[in-house]
Amino acid sequence: MMISGLWRISYWMINGAFLLPVGIVFALAFWPEAGGMLALWQQGMPLYLLHTTILVCGAVALSLLIGLPAAWVMAYYRFPGKRGVAWALCLPLAMPAFLMADFYADMLGQHGMLWSLFDLPAFSEESAHSRTLSGASVVLALAFYPYVYLPVRHALESQPPHWLQAAQLLKLTPRQVFWRLSFPLVRPVIGMGAMLVAVEALNDYGTARLLALPTLTTRLIDAGVLQGDTQAVAHWTLSLLPFVVLLTWLGLRxxxxxxQNTFPGITDYIVKPELTAGKARLVTLVCWGLALLAFGLPLGRLLYWQLANIRDGWNATLLDALLNSLTMASLAAVILCAMMMPFLLFIRLAGLRAGRVSFALAQWGYVFPAAALATGIAMPLIALDNGLRSLAMLAEMPFVPPLFSSVWLIMVLVYCAKFSRFVLEPLSVSMANIPSILDQASATAGLTLWQRGARVYFPLLKPQVMMGVVILFFEGMKELNAAFLFRTFGWETLPTYVFRLAADNLLHWGALPALCLVVIGGVPMLWFQWLWKGNNR
Structure with missing residues (x-):
C-alpha cells in the first residue's frame, strides 16, 4: 500500500519535535559568547562528575544485588505467603526517593534521632561526606530496585516451561539452572533494568539536594532555578552528554x-519447587524487611505526623499543585497515546527501518535531563509568542496573551518527550506481533488506513494503550526536575510542593501532601501487580 505524503510529513514532524529541544540546548552550549567547558571546570565540575559517577554505579550495583535474587526466588519457587511478598516488593515504587532520603537523614544523620538517642560520637567532615555519598546510593537502590526486579521476574516467568522440565530431568541444581539456562536469556532484561536504574539515579535531584550532595544534575537545575541562566543549563547538560550517549546506546542494544529473546504465547505451566519451612521464613522475613525499610518506615512517619497535626490539611496552594499535576499528567498520557497510534501505523507500513530512528529518539529523550528538555522546549515557544506580540503591536492590535509559552503546554510537551519510550516500545512490539495477513484482509475489504487502525489494530492494542496511559500518568505525577524550573514563577506541582516542605523541614506540620503523592504513586503499582498472573501461582 502506498504511503501518502501526509503520513510522511507527520512522521518527520514528530521526530523533529524530539530533536528540536536537544538542538536548541546544544546551540546554546556552543554559543560564541559562552564561557565553555573551561568555566565549568573552574566551578568544580571534576567533583560533581566524581560524585555523579559513584552515585550512579553504587545505585546500579546495589539494585542488582537486591533485585536479582528477589526475582529469582519469586519466579522459580513456591512458599506460603508468596502473594503478599510479591506485593510488598513493589511498594518502594510508590515512595519518592527524596522522601526516603529525608527520613533516613532525619534518623541516621549526624544530628539525627538515632545519634541523639544513643549519644553517639560525631564523625569527621571527610567521614560525613563519605557516609552521605554511600547513604544516597543506598536510598536510590531501595527506591529503584523494582526497575530490576519486575522485568527480570517477568522474563523468568515467561521462559518456556519445557526448558525447565528438561533441566529437572537432567537433575541440574537451581544454581546451574540460573547460570546455564536462565541468565543467558534474561541478560538483556537485566541490562535494561540496570540502565533504567542508572537513568533514574543520574537524573535524581531531590535526594542529592536534600543530602547536600553536589552532582551534575543538582548543579544543572540550580543554574536554571537560582541563576536563571539558560546558557549555564546548556553547559551543564553538555557535561552530562557522555552519560546520556552511553545509556542511550545501552538501552537500544x-x-x-x-x-529477540521474547517468547510470546506461552501458556503451559510447570509445578515449581517449594521452599523448605526454614528458607521460606527467611525469604519472607528478608522481603518484608526490605519493604519496611524502603516503604513502611517512611510511610509510618508521615502517618504519625499527619495524625499528630490532623488540623493541618488542605489549603489553596496544595489544591492548585495537585490539580496541576493531575491535569498535566492526564493530558500528556492521552495526547501521547493518541499520537502513537498513527505513528505506529506509518512504521508498520514503512518497515522496521523507519522505526529505528523513532526508537533511538525516544530512548534519547528519556535519558536526556528533563530540565534541559524544558529549557529547549520553552525557548522557541517563548520566542514564538514574542514574535506574535510584536506583529500585534505593529498592526496596532490589542494585547495578545501568551498562546504557546504557557507553563501547561511546556510541561505537557516535556512529559511527552521524556516518557514516550514507555508507550512506543511496548506498542511497537505488540504491533509487530499482529499477523500480516490482517493487512491483506483489511486491504481486500477496502478499509482506509484510518479505518484499519480503528477497527483492526486498536482493539488488539487496547491493553497496551491503557498500560501506556497508566505509566505516563504515573511518571508524570512523580516528575520533579522539569517542574522545579517553573517554581520561580510561583507555579507548583505536587512533587515540587512536597519537596519544598521537605527541604524546609516543614513536613512534620502536615504530611498530607506527601501522603497524597505516595497514594497516587501506589495506585498504578497495585494495578500492575493485579495484571500479573504470576502473583497467584
Missing part, C-alpha cells in the same frame, strides 16, 4: 536483544 538491550531492547533489541530483549525483543
Amino acid at each position: 538491550f531492547a533489541r536483544q530483549q525483543r
